[in-house]
Amino acid sequence: GDSVTQMEGPVTLSEEAFLTINCTYTATGYPSLFWYVQYPGEGLQLLLKATKADDKGSNKGFEATYRKETTSFHLEKGSVQVSDSAVYFCALSVRDDKIIFGKGTRLHILP
């Protein structure tokens, strides 16, 4: 079945470090891919998305490129801030209804 695998956390980085959170997927069709973020005490929010191969989603300095050949959608940010501390979920949607989530990666940014 369709699934998402993302790197386990927690990931701890210093402020201004480069961030990569790996995500790979398995899907029977042509999925849309997402990164969601859950800040402490807040609800789940869409961070970025890409709907077809080679699309790059970007928001708040975060980027992810839809790589069909490697079935990946890695999240990157060039210089993280303390305020980026949160749980990040990679996700996919094949039929554009239900979203299938990875297990989440907790990110801690140290000042």
Added chain:
Amino acid sequence: GAGVSQSPSNKVTEKGKDVELRCDPISGHTALYWYRQSLGQGLEFLIYFQGNSAPDKSGLPSDRFSAERTGGSVSTLTIQRTQQEDSAVYLCASSLQVADTQYFGPGTRLTVL
């Protein structure tokens, strides 16, 4: 404008009791989704509604779980004879149409003692 709201925010119940969780979607959103977030299972899809009908109930974990949506707006998720493994955060989301961006509510934290 107002986002997705859920009530109650926290619910503590005893094993064997029934609980009802409520979701108010964003006004005008025709699609509504229920997910469950638990430590062991991560975020799981439960059910979604297009209007008042539920085309996909595949994620409901057992026949103790049911959901309804009336008037194309508010939805209620009911868990009968709760078990300790039902303890989780239940999230609701809505979107303008199916396939549009889903907006999530703050969740209801359910604890079954």
